[in-house]
Amino acid sequence: MHLFLSAAQRSLASLSSVRRALPLAVLAFSTVSSGTVLADDVNALSEAEQRSGWKLLFDGESTDAWRNYQKDSISDGWKVQDGALVRSEKGAGDIITKEEFDAFELLVDYKISPGGNSGVMFHVTEDNPRPWHSGPEIQVQDNIDGHDPQKAGWLYQLYQPQVPSWSTEKSPVDASRPAGQWNQIYVRIAPQGCEVCLNGVRYYTFKIGGKDWKNRVAASKFAKFDGFGKAGKGHICLQDHGNLVSYRNIKVRRLAEDGSVPQPIDGQLGLKGELAFPNLKWDQWEPVDDNGRIRPLRILELTPSRDGTNRLFAASQYGAIWTFENKSDVTKSHLVLDKRGKVADWQSPGGNEEGMLGLALHPEFKDNQKFYVYYTHPTETKSIVSEFTMKSDDPNVADPASERILLELDQPYKNHNGGSIEFGPDGYLYIGLGDGGDRNDPKANGQDRSTLLGSILRIDVDDTTDGKPYGIPTDNPFVGNDGLHAETYAYGMRNPWRIAFDRQTGDLWVADVGQELWEEVNLVTKGGNYGWSNREGTNPFGNRDTVAGTSAPIDPVWQYDHRIGRSITGGRVYNSSRVGELSGKYLYADYVTGKIWALTYDHDSGKATANEEVVPDSIPVLAFGEDESGEVYYMTNSPRGECIYRFAK
Numbered sequence: 001m002h003l004f005l006s007a008a009q010r011s012l013a014s015l016s017s018v019r020r021a022l023p024l025a026v027l028a029f030s031t032v033s034s035g036t037v038l039a040d041d042v043n044a045l046s047e048a049e050q051r052s053g054w055k056l057l058f059d060g061e062s063t064d065a066w067r068n069y070q071k072d073s074i075s076d077g078w079k080v081q082d083g084a085l086v087r088s089e090k091g092a093g094d095i096i097t098k099e100e101f102d103a104f105e106l107l108v109d110y111k112i113s114p115g116g117n118s119g120v121m122f123h124v125t126e127d128n129p130r131p132w133h134s135g136p137e138i139q140v141q142d143n144i145d146g147h148d149p150q151k152a153g154w155l156y157q158l159y160q161p162q163v164p165s166w167s168t169e170k171s172p173v174d175a176s177r178p179a180g181q182w183n184q185i186y187v188r189i190a191p192q193g194c195e196v197c198l199n200g201v202r203y204y205t206f207k208i209g210g211k212d213w214k215n216r217v218a219a220s221k222f223a224k225f226d227g228f229g230k231a232g233k234g235h236i237c238l239q240d241h242g243n244l245v246s247y248r249n250i251k252v253r254r255l256a257e258d259g260s261v262p263q264p265i266d267g268q269l270g271l272k273g274e275l276a277f278p279n280l281k282w283d284q285w286e287p288v289d290d291n292g293r294i295r296p297l298r299i300l301e302l303t304p305s306r307d308g309t310n311r312l313f314a315a316s317q318y319g320a321i322w323t324f325e326n327k328s329d330v331t332k333s334h335l336v337l338d339k340r341g342k343v344a345d346w347q348s349p350g351g352n353e354e355g356m357l358g359l360a361l362h363p364e365f366k367d368n369q370k371f372y373v374y375y376t377h378p379t380e381t382k383s384i385v386s387e388f389t390m391k392s393d394d395p396n397v398a399d400p401a402s403e404r405i406l407l408e409l410d411q412p413y414k415n416h417n418g419g420s421i422e423f424g425p426d427g428y429l430y431i432g433l434g435d436g437g438d439r440n441d442p443k444a445n446g447q448d449r450s451t452l453l454g455s456i457l458r459i460d461v462d463d464t465t466d467g468k469p470y471g472i473p474t475d476n477p478f479v480g481n482d483g484l485h486a487e488t489y490a491y492g493m494r495n496p497w498r499i500a501f502d503r504q505t506g507d508l509w510v511a512d513v514g515q516e517l518w519e520e521v522n523l524v525t526k527g528g529n530y531g532w533s534n535r536e537g538t539n540p541f542g543n544r545d546t547v548a549g550t551s552a553p554i555d556p557v558w559q560y561d562h563r564i565g566r567s568i569t570g571g572r573v574y575n576s577s578r579v580g581e582l583s584g585k586y587l588y589a590d591y592v593t594g595k596i597w598a599l600t601y602d603h604d605s606g607k608a609t610a611n612e613e614v615v616p617d618s619i620p621v622l623a624f625g626e627d628e629s630g631e632v633y634y635m636t637n638s639p640r641g642e643c644i645y646r647f648a649k
Contacts, residue, residue: 108120272647
C-alpha cells in the first residue's frame with residue numbers, strides 16, 4: 001500500500017512541490033500501448049513532463065547542447081544515428097553539456113556494446129586534465145562481458161546497490177539489461193540528498209559532503225584530487241571509454257533550492273474541504289484501544305446502500321463497518337459488523353498495509369441484504385474475500401455468523417495487498433490485488449498469469465464454477481486457457497489503491513502505487529496488461545525478459561514522478577451537480593504530498609486533456625468514497641473520528 005511511510009521515506013517525501021498556476025492548456029498524452037518505444041516517443045517530452053520542469057538535452061537530431069571537454073565544439077566521433085547520440089569512432093573524447101547544473105535530476109537511456117564501458121559524470125569542472133578528476137562517475141557498461149568489477153549504475157569506487165533494511169529479500173540487486181538493449185538511469189543530485197536508480201530500481205542514496213561521503217572518497221583513488229565532488233555545480237559528462245555506446249531520451253530537470261519542482265497542472269480550482277458529517281458519532285468506537293494506544297480512525301471505504309434508505313456504509317481499516325443516514329446533520333451511526341481481532345492489526349509491526357481494506361454492497365442489496373469485504377488474516381499472511389448478510393430483524397446490523405468465504409489467497413509478504421473491491425455495471429465483483437509485496441516484485445507475480453496476484457479479478461458472487469464458492473463469467477479474458485486463472489480480468493499491477501467505476505461511462509479507473517519513481521492512473525480494459533514489473537508507468541523496470549504469451553503493456557492515462565508525489569490514492573469520477581467545477585472529472589490524490597487533483601479525460605481522443613489542482617492545502621487522503629447522487633468524499637486519518645470530508649467552494 002502507501003499509507004504509512006518510514007521516517008526516512010517521509011523525510012525524502014517532505015519536499016513539497018511548488019504550487020504555481022500554469023497557463024490553461026490541453027495536455028497531450030502518449031497513447032502507445034506496446035512495449036516497444038515508437039520513434040515519436042523517443043527524445044520527446046510529454047506535456048506533463050514539460051509542466052513539471054523537464055527539459056531535453058538531446059532532441060534526436062542535434063548535438064547543440066553538447067561539446068567536448070575543454071573544447072568549443074563536439075568531435076566527429078560522436079554521431080547522431082537513428083535518434084541516438086552514439087560514440088562511434090576512436091578519438092571521440094568525453095563530452096559535456098554546455099550548461100552547468102547544481103541541483104538537478106537526470107533521466108538517460110543508454111545501450112552498450114558487449115564488453116563495453118562508459119560513464120555519466122556530474123558536477124564536472126574544466127580545471128583538470130580529465131573530467132573524472134572533479135566529477136563522480138555513474139558506471140555505464142555491460143555487466144556480463146565487461147571486465148571492470150564496478151557494474152552498471154554503481155557510483156565508481158564509492159557506492160553500489162544497497163538493500164533497504166525493511167526488505168525481506170536481501171539478495172544483491174543487478175537491474176541492468178544486457179548489451180544491445182536499452183537501459184535507463186535516473187539520477188538526483190541535490191543538497192537534500194542524492195539518489196541513483198537503474199531501470200527503475202533504487203540502487204543507493206548518498207549526501208555529497210557528508211561524513212559517509214568523505215570517508216568513501218578518502219578510501220578511493222579520487223582522494224588525491226582536491227576538487228573531486230566539491231564543486232556543487234558543473235557540467236554533465238558522457239564518457240568516451242573506447243567502446244561503442246549510445247544515448248537517447250536525455251532529460252534534465254533543475255530543482256529549486258528546497259528540492260521542489262513545478263506541479264504538472266493546468267490550473268487551480270481553489271476549492272476547500274469541509275467535514276461532511278461534523279456531528280456524526282461512531283457507534284462503539286473509542287480513540288484509545290484496550291492497551292491505551294491511540295487508535296486513529298481510518299475509513300477506507302464509503303459506499304451508498306442504494307436501497308431507498310439514503311444510508312451510507314463506511315468500513316475502517318481496523319475491522320469495523322458502520323452505517324448512517326446520508327445527511328449533513330446526522331449524529332447517529334450503527335455498528336454493522338465488528339471484526340476487531342479477526343482481521344490483521346494495521347498498527348502491529350510491519351502490518352501497516354493490512355486490516356480491512358475493502359467493502360462492496362451487492363447490487364441487489366435491497367432484496368438480498370448481502371455485502372462483501374476484503375480483509376487480511378490476523379495471524380497468517382493471507383487475504384480473504386467474504387460475504388455477509390444483514391440480520392433479518394435489524395436493517396443496521398449484520399449477522400457475523402453469516403460469513404461465507406469466497407476467496408482465500410496466500411500472500412508471500414505483508415505489504416501490497418491491494419484490497420479495493422467494487423461491483424461493476426455488469427453486476428460482477430472486481431477485486432484489486434497487489435503483487436504480493438516486498439520490493440522489486442521478487443516473485444515476478446506482476447507478469448505471471450498463473451497467479452492471481454498483481455491482477456484485477458472479476459467473479460460472479462451469485463454462481464459457482466467447478467466447485468468454487470463463486471462463478472467465473474464466461475467472457476472473462478482467460479477462460480479456457482490452460483495454466484491461466486479464469487478469474488483474472490487484467491494484470492500487470494503492483495499495488496492498486498484504489499479501483500472505481502464511473503457510473504456514467506462504466507469506465508474502470510485503477511490507481512497503481514509505484515515503487516521508486518512513478519505513480520500511475522490506468523483505465524482498465526478486459527485482458528489488459530499494465531506492465532508491472534517489466535515497466536513502472538511508461539518507463540522500464542528491472543531486467544526480466546518479457547513473459548511468453550503476455551500482451552504488450554498498455555500505457556497509463558496519466559503518470560507523475562516522485563518529486564510531484566510518492567504514493568497515489570486512487571479516487572472516483574465526480575458525478576454530482578453540487579460542485580460544477582468537478583463534474584465528470586476523475587479525482588485522485590497523493591498521500592505523501594497531500595495534493596488532490598482533478599483529471600479530465602476525453603473519450604473521443606482516448607487522452608487526458610487537463611490536470612487541475614483541486615485544493616491549495618496539503619491533505620493526506622487515504623481513500624475516496626461516493627454516495628448515491630454521485631457526490632465524492634475523501635477520507636483522512638483522524639484520532640477524533642472526524643475523517644469524512646467533501647469539497648466546497
